[in-house]
Amino acid sequence: MTGLPPCPAPFNLAAHVLAAGAARPDKIALQILRPNGAERWSYARLIAAVRGAGAGLLARGLEPGERVLLRLGNGPGLVVAYLAAIAVGLIPVPSAAALTGPEITRMAARIGPALVIADPGIALPAGEVPVLSGGALLAMERLAPAPFAMGDPERPAYILFTSGTSGQPQAVVHAHRAIWARAMMHRGWEGLGETDRLMHLGAMNWSYTLGTGLLDPWTLGATALVPAAGVEVGQLALLARRFDATILAAVPGVFRQMLKRGLPALPRLRHGLTAGEPLPPALRQAWREACGTDLHEAFGMTEVSTFLSGAPDRPAPPGMAGYAQAGRRLAVLGADGPLPPGQPGILAVHRSDPGLMLGYWRDPQATAARFRGDWFVTGDLVEQAPDGAFRALGRADELMNPGGYRVAPLEVESALAGLGLREAAVAEIEVQPGTRVIGCFYVAETDLDPEAARTSLVRQLAPWKLPRLWFRLDALPRNANNKLDRKALARLAALQAATLPAPPAAPKEGA
Secondary structure, X not given: OOOOOOOOOOEOHHHHHHHHHHOOOOOEEEEEEEOOEEEEEXXXXXXXXXXXXXXXXXXXXXXXXXXXXXXXXXXXXXXXXXXXXXXXXXXXXXXXXXXXXXXXXXXXHHHOOOEEEEOOOOOOOOOOOOEEEHHHHHHHHHOOOOOOOOEOOOOEEEXXXXXXXXXXXXXXXXXXXXXXXXXXXXXXXXXXXXXXXXXXXXXXXOHHHHHHHHHHHHHOOOEEEEEOOOOOHHHHHHHHHHOOOOEEEEOHHHHHHHHHHOOOOOOOOOEEEEOOOOOOHHHHHHHHHHHOOEEEEEEEEOOOEEEEEOEOOXXXXXXXXXXXXXXXXXXXXXXXXXXXXXXXXXXXXXXXXXXXXXXXXXXXXXXHHOEEOOEEEEEEEEEEOOXXXXXXXXXXXXXXXXXXXXXXXXXXHHHHHHHOOOEEEEEEEEEEOOEEEEEEEEEOXXXXXXXXXXXXXXXXXXXXXXXXXXXXXXOOOEOOOOOEOHHHHHHHHHHHXXXXXXXOOOOOOOO
16 A cells, blocks of 8 residues: 555554544534534543543443444434444444334344443344443543553454345444544545534434544544534535534535525535535536535445545546545456456455455455455446546446435345235336435235335335335336346336436435
8 A cells, every 4th residue: 555654553443533632622523513503522521421431331341342232313422432432442333323123133133232322212122232321321421531442453443234235234344444544535535634624414323424524523633513413404504604614525415405495605615525325417516606616526335435536636527436545556347357447347445455344244255255356346337537537337236325325125125025015126216317216116906005105114124225116017027037137127217217206205314
């Protein structure tokens, strides 16, 4: 690797994140924004809360390496619990608050948590795992601070869940060194410095928000701004103006909604960051015209975060996703290895990348399947231009990506089996440029009632996994082996999209 020195040892991710703030304890680290004001956390308070909570977790008898499942809402308790666990050698596992009981039970069974930290009203996994309330965790701020557990930067630090092509979420294990690797994003995508006030428009339990919205600003001693739960999209631009945001980060759909509602002058804003789904060129241009600032897209995945992006000092050319961040080694793979510019292939990241996962939790076979020699295969089709810029050509696998969430078709189709349909399959439908939803194609004697179907499915699936459009067919497309022909289904979805009305409003969940 070039451009980034080796991660120092001994090392602790939480200690690294909080070191810059320790040198400026009175500076505001975090503001939870509401229309009537903000909850403010100084670096001194944040550090005390993290280290006190770490001491409290150890006092419960937890041992280094044990997993702590986080079932917390969009508040400071989530990130305090996350950093506290890492600080003392435990392995936190953040999860989306909207996951249902059956979903989180399956995920918990994969990782075997020793403790669940939860807020009221959030579904818990079935079983006998001890539960600590989020309020009790924050009250540990008053405890004597725990020392940071320093050690090998290659040891596990945290686990993130993502969908796999099997339809089951994969538990992705990241090392402590993952935070060290994020330094390549600070200039190669975010354009972030210690004087910035970065406002992330997503829920804290999303890895995009945790990394870009919180950990990266704190690593540099900057200020993180996060809208409180319940803040409406129409209020976001006004909050950005009121609280002097210099950088905005969100999925493209949020920027689109902000444009529809009209933008006030944002004199402090320098640029915006997008990730989670492709940035349509038309949206980027519309934002430039309305706001006078640019949007910079990043391309990545849970297993390695972002590694390819545009940046303030090197914007992506129109229609391109961006460039490899300085220090990253990327390739476009064909059947016989790396391809020259101009030839489409599978995007791959070299296994020496310090941001790459350690592997899938206790699944060496699935981990090995993601590598081709020295290359981690992302499953994304790309083409590289002579100047080094990459053009995204779509997913090579079957995962859907509505609203920036990766969703496995098999997981949704398994839930659909309970609706009494003869057959059912799902596909991603682009209802307008840059807006994708899940459509269900089914075989039945009569049309189903979409509202009744949603009422049934909401007990099994998170909101972003629910079909929003429904189409009754005489038969599902199948190949010569009588297997579902997903390519034909995708073509059918594209044909349907040409005549679709606006889809129903998406279920509310953190942006």
